Structure formats: C-alpha cells, structure tokens
Amino acid sequence: MSSVKDWAAPNPITENRSGLIGKSVDRYEGRLKVTGTAPYAYEVEPPAPPAYGQMVTATIARGRITHIETQAAEQSPGVLAVWTHLNVPPQARRGERLNPRSQRPANPALASDRVEFYGQTVAFILADTLENARAAAEKVEITYAAETAVVDFLASLDQGELPPGEEDVHIGDFPKAFAASQVTVDETYFSPIQNHVQMEPCATTAWWDGDKVTVHTSIQMVKGGQHALAETLAIPSDRVHLITRYIGGGFGGKGQAYDDLTLAALAARAVGRPVKVAYTRQQMFHGTIHRPAVQMRVRLGANADGRLNAFALEAITHCARHATFTEHAANFSRNLYAAPNRLTGHRLVRMDIPHAGAMRAPGEAPGMLSLECAMDELAEKLGLDPIELRLRNEPDVDPETGKPFSVRQLEQCLHEGSQRFGWSRRNPKPGQVRDGRWLVGMGMAAAIRGNFLLPAKAGLRITADGVLTLTQGMTDIGTGTYTILAQITAETLGVPLEQVRVELGDSDMPPAPGSGGQFGAATAGSAAYETGMVMRRTLADLATGDPRSPLYGADPTLVSFANGNIALDNQTETLAALVARSQPEGVYVEGSISPAADARDYSQHTYGAHFAEVGVDVVTGEVRMRKMFGVFAAGRILNGKTARSQVTGGMIWGVGTALTEANTIDPRFGSFANQDLGTYLVPVHADIVDLDAIFLDEADDKANPMGIKGVGELGICGAGAAVANAIYNACGVRLRDYPMTPDKVLEGLMAKGL
C-alpha cells in the first residue's frame, strides 16, 4: 500500500508545465449538452423499435394489496403486458446476493402484496407507445387493506433510536462544562425533507442479445447498478452491460438503481424487444430517495472571551422502516471548532414513508444549518463579530481526534471573504438598514466538508494517430468529470487537449466508484493520472527500445513528454510517429489508485466561508437575495470554470434551502405535499443576483498524488445558514425552522411589532 509520502514528489500534474491544470477549459461535452445531442438514457436509440413501460404506484402508506383489477388495462389499446406482484417474472429476493462480492444486493420490483410506502411501484404496464402505456396505467384499479402507518416525524421524535452500530460521542464532561459556562446557547433547529429533483428523471432503455442484457440507465455508480441488476435477475454480472454516458443531474439521488432499471430489463426479455421505462416527475418524489428531515439541538457554552468550553449537537432524523439510512447531521461538527467538552450523536426514527437517502453533502448540508446559526446567536450574546468568534475557536489539531490537519485554511477563507464581500459594512445591530420597503442585512457562515479517496482504475489507449483515449467506468453527472479527466490526461502525457478523448459510464471499462460524496474528481482523476504515468513509462520503453526511434538506447526514466512529443535533450519524435511506427495497432495500459495507508493519520477536509446579503420586505416577509459570496479552500483546482460552477451551484442550493425548498408529509395520506416543480420550489434565475465564489491557492499533498480535493458538495455546506443569519441581521427575526418562507418571516416581524 502506498503512503502519502509517495505523493509529495513533483509530478506532471503538480508541475503543470503546459498549464492545463486549473485552466477554465470549456466542458468536454458542452456542445452536445446545449444542442440537445447528448443522448440521455431514455433517448438512446435501441437496435429495434422499443416498447414503453409505465409504472403504477401505491396510494397508501402501509398495508396490503387485496385486489388488482387489470382487465381494463390489459384490453387497452397497444398494451403488451400488465404486471403485478402476482405475475411479475421471477426475481431474486430482496437483499439477496448470489455473488458475495456484488456491491449491491437484489432489489426486485413488484415483489409482494405488501405496500411499505406511498408511491411504491405496485403495477407495471408495457405498451407499444408511451401514450398507450400511460392511458392503460390509469385503468388499473387497486384495492388495499391499509394499516396504521407512522408518517408524522415531529409527532414521532420520541421514537428515535441510536442508528445501528453507533454510539454518541462524549469527550470530556459536556453537561458539567455546559452548566459552568458563562454564556450559553441552547436552541433547536429544523431542516425539512428535501428532494433531489434532478432535471432528468430516472430512466432506462434496455435490450437483450441472447442471455446478455444491455441497459442504458441514469445512475451515478456504474458497478453498483450493474451488480444490483445482475443480483435482481439472478444472473452473473458479466451478463449485464450497463451504460450511463450522460446524466441530467444526480445529487446522490441516483446513487442506486430503482425499479425503472429492473422492469425495463425484465420487460425487454419478456417481449423480446427493447424497452424504455422512466419515472414521471411526480413519481420521482416518492419512488426515489429524499433527504430526510432533521431536528437538531445545539448547545454551546462559552467563556466571556468567546472560547467554547462545551459543545453539543444532537440530531434526530428518520428513514424508511426497512431501509436504514442515517443523515449524519452532527458528524461535521466533530472536526470544526475547538471545545474541550463535547457531545454529538444521532437518533433515528423509522417511518412508513419513502426511502431516505444521500443527497448532496449528506450530513453537512442540514447539519451546518444548525451550528452555523447557533454560532451567530452566540456571537451576538458575546458581543463579538461572528467571524471573530470563529477565529477564537479555531483548533490547532482536529478537535476530536487530535490528528494534525493535512491543510486547513478556514481562517484564510474567513479573512479573504470578509475583505472581498465588504463585511465591514455590516451593522451588527439587527434591523438598522433600510432600502425602501426592504430591511437589509448580512450574514456569514463557515463551510467544512470531508475529503475522500477511494480505489479506482482507468484505461488509456493511444492509437497510431496519436490520439489518447481514456476509458473509465466513471460517471459525469453534470459536474465536469469528462473535462477534468481530459485535462489530467493531456497534462500527464504532455499533449494538447484536442488530442485526448474520454469515454465514461460503461461497465466494461475499468471500474471507478462513480460520482458521490465529492470523491469523484479526486478518485477518478487520480486513477487517470496514475494510468497516464503507466502510459508514459510504456511509451518511454517503447521509444528507447526501438532502434528506429531517435531516442533509441536512452535511459527511459529520463525522457520527457511535452507538446505531443516524447523527447530526450534534442532527440525527439511525436507520440503519433512513435506509435505508428513501433506499435501501429496502438498501446493500451491500465492503472489504478488506492488510498494511502497513512492518509487517515490526518484530519482532511475542504473549507470555506459564505457571505450573504438579503432584503426582507417589511410588509410581506418576502426575502430576496442581494449578494452572495463564497471563498473556498479545496486543494489544487483542476478547472477554474467547472469548479466554480460546482461551488456556486452549491451556494444556490443553499439559497433554496434557506428560502423555499422543502417537502412535508401530508399525515392524512403519508404522501409528499409537493410532487412537482410548481410546488417544490428551487431557486430560479431571478432569485440569484450577484453571486460569486473564489478558491484560495492550495495543494493538499496528503489527499492524493495531484493534491486536489473534492468541490462538489462544499458549496452547499453552511450556505443556507449564512442566508438565515442575514435575515436575522436584516430584521431581527431569528428563525430556526427552514425554509424561511414569507409566512414564517411575517409572523416573526409581527411578533416584533413591525
């Protein structure tokens, strides 16, 4: 196993001779995307005319199907099949694993007469057209025996249990220290259910060749999807060819396979022709995962000088009764501020609602909404600037583990952001600044998000024309993965970007874990870099061992790669010439990355600081953004443009989190109140004015050979809290219940006599 020390030596990426690393290169597939010619899974042209599936979903939260009347649907025009739990083709049992090494177990559709949540798939129609399938779906009549369901989270908080295998973390003596603290905050914050609402719903196009199935599907993890389908169909995974080339947003919601994949594969086999299945927008809300709600109690005890003496964050969250998931809203706080006496932990309530799961920055995203407001509240009580309060609690080493930080530039983020945003303009007293009907205020929050490196492989081919093609079972969910992999490969091999192709999203390619947890670029990118290095060595050997090469006989470790050439001193030839002559059929190599054994000896995170300015309409309680600025420190940046898009996208999500974005369960039905984008409100262009972000110079040589870190989730962490703090500064209304919709703000304004 490697050590982080191996990564300290200079390499082509850290030397960045041609300047491609960090350059704001346009998106590799940008033209295809904006011209609508990047086919999404549902749009892939299958080898024969397809049939179309439509799912029918449950309208109760818990119970049993007593009868399904399918006759009218079966007789509906164009219908090829109507499946229920009674006649669906055989599948493996849920959770079963034929191959113990499968990353995901079987996940059968229509498995039984049990309904475990509202919106569960209970029937499936296959027809010659989508319209006919949909029309027939409306004709299926289902009778249920409903059972009492637990669907009201706030009414079930006392049902919370420790998540499996977890304990609270106690350090020092929190209760005693809190009681002895001079200044305290003890408040409870609520972060609601959020839905991913990716632009592209989950969808699959499937067809069979003999006993092998090809599926184009929208999923973030190639291997996970391939294994899940193989296990569900009870076939070896090499008989599932999974392709996911372009993905219209994932955000964690496509980290797993859903019924579209299973049913498309089953149906294509049953009717012997390709099948397309997609979730409708409305079905996405219930049928795929959501971010669960979290209630968080934060207790801060400080000395009069602002130093934290006691710190606690206790989170209660929920998941589906039979699908364990914990939104670890307290975890981030274990690495953020110094305090000798600490308590953090989680409780999990099991409910009869759709499955909770990972959504962009799981843990941090809701978690920071609590602590970063509590810090604002504490700062006010102490009469300290909120930035100063954070600086006073900046730890020298990880506050829980005592491990050294790999790099920690939180202080620098705070200083730089304060300067650039103009934090000095802020009046610390709330409700003092008025602009017409608007009360204006500013708020800030810190950001922290973990950094990870997972094992991954990649393949690289060079052909006689000199073109390098990187292949990897990785995904690009809209983040820029194609682009940064091209940059890494080009910089490593010293070729112009135009000489590099990238092919992703195919289970036949060398595997990478996929997109998630902001580990994608570091993981896939490091594998691409290592593979590039293998290619360099291979080409160096090829040239120095070929009597026809000008480099013949040279020491292969001394050759260099630049401008599309391989060279030693003034002996040089192009890569194209070398390959065309010495190995005209091309050269293919594979490489891999794995985490360093000693990487966990360091506390390794990405950091940032958010600054927000809002206006609050004093009559109506409407909140509008006026300005937002973020400063981030996340290792070496691979592409200024795509990285900025990631963090500003996260900040925009924070705006939605603070102001509009939420779902609730209607306790009468167990269903979500919002089931489309007309009611589930994400920010629109008009909401986002004057929003920008910068990155600090950084390289983290403990992270991976390139010194890069993840940026995909950092931007959202803390962003909503900065907006909430700005609302307070604007009008003096402290809301702890996200999102801060006009009705809540207005209630607060009225309570203050405004």
Add this chain to the structure above:
Amino acid sequence: MKPFTYERASDVASAIQAVSQTPGARYLAGGTNLLDLMKLEIETPTHLVDVSRLPLATIEASAEGGVRLGAMTRNSQVAAHPDIRARYPALVQAIVSGGSGQLRNKATTAGNLMQRTRCSFFYDTAKPCNKRQPGSGCSALGSLSRANAIFGASEACVATHPSDMAVALVALDAQIETLRPDGTSRSLAVADLHRLPGTSPETESELAADELITSVNLPPPAPGGQLYRKVRARASYVGGLASVAVAGGRLVLGAVALKPWRAETAEAALASGASRTEAAMAELAQAQDPDQNAGKIALVRRLLGAVLDETNTGRGA
C-alpha cells in the same frame, strides 16, 4: 392521456360549430394549461379545436377610447404593447409576474382567464377533490395550505383562482366579448366571469362550454394610481401567496378566492373617509379562516394597506 382528436379551426364560426356539435370538445389556445391537465387525465376532452391561429390576435384602439385585446393575443405581446404599457401599467405588472417568459410567449389572453386552479390536490389524481370529481370530497380542507381561499370559499372547495392578469383586468373594469353557436355575441365584465365554488366547484365560469371569448375590452383607464403587487416565495415563476391590484380607486385581491376578489368593503370604507389601514382592516374582517390560516389574512391586510399607500389611494393613516 386519453386519446383525442384535433383540428385547427379555419375561422371563428366553424370553430364554435365544431365545439358545440362534438360532445366533449374543447377550445385549445396556447395549451399551457389544458395540455398539462390532459396529461394527468384531469381534463379528458375527446376533441380539441385549436383556436390559437384564428385572427383574434390584434391589439386595437376601441371606439370608447380604450383598447381591445383580441382573445388570442399572447401574454407577452400584451405586456410589451406601448399603449398598454403607457396606460395600463397594472396590467403589464400583473402579466409579467405570471409564469415564465416561455409560458407568456405561448399563453393567450382568453386562455389565461380560463385557466384552472393550481390547488395541489386538484392536480394529484390520487386524492379526493370535488372540483375534479364532484362529491369525492375536498382534500385541501384541513391541509393547512397557505394556498387556500379566505374569501368566498365553501365546504365543497377552498381553492383560489391563479390568474394574475385577471386580477388587474377586474381592477381595470375590463369586459370580455363572446360569440355563441347561434351567432349572437355578449359582453360580460371580467369581474362576473368566474363563479365562487358553492356546492358545485366543478362549474367555474359563467360561459357555456361552447362559448368562445373573442376579445377583452379595456375601457379608458380611470384617473388614479395603478399598481399590481404579487407576494411570492421566490422572485419569479411561482403562484402568488396573495396579490393586490389597484387602478383608479378599484381594489382587487388575488390568490384569496376562486375569482379575483373585488375589495368592495375596503373601497366603501375609503369612500366614507376611513383611513387606508381602517379600510384594509374592514375588508379582512370579512375573511374566513377555516384552516387557521391567520397568517394569510394578516399578509393580505398589510399588503393592501401598503399598496394603498404606494398608490396614494384614499386617506393616509
């Protein structure tokens, strides 16, 4: 979606004949509301008569000194028209506060008036809704929805009308003109077009199913300030939590009832010398609050007061 047939009308008379003679036929204008509802099988017409290309898309000066908007004028076309911008700013503000640029390019004046409620239970076909399925019950009652009506609601239905434009049109005292299968036309105030739910929320307007709106006529604007203000959770592309139109002393509230709600009590209070605050209080004293929606009542009261101040309508506090 239920299968249906489609025809593009060649002239006004044959469009009306086609709808009146085909059972289950409907007019199709921009389609931005009707087609969405058809996809969810909330609307299930058997035949669509596309009237969007009929020669009803002009904006002309009327004999009375006002403006005549053809029924098929597009929302964006009306909002961009120089005469409308100069003389009916409240209408422009109302239109541009609705939907998105793309929707306004497609949506027509008549279609906008005839759009159906955005009550989320009306859209969720798995839930009871008296408007969608008479007699099935009203799921919005008891849902604590801020979208519920506070004026003119009934036990059967507490939905609101979603049109922003219609609120301004009522404040501007606009009239619609229609044509019927027998060739007769009639004129009707926009204020009288929509029905309150009563016991039959499925019947939404005073128009017969085959009655075609041909134009909306704006009288010359009455003297006095005009303003349309919409309160909403995000800055664009969302229905209002409440809205107010003021034009020439007429006060109309939006998103509070199943029709644009003329604030007659407030108007009368102002006329008898009450202050703006008193007038707003008087109007909202009439509001019903079946779902403890007190926040909405307070919002509308404050909003109305603020808009009166801003337009300098009536006497200050």
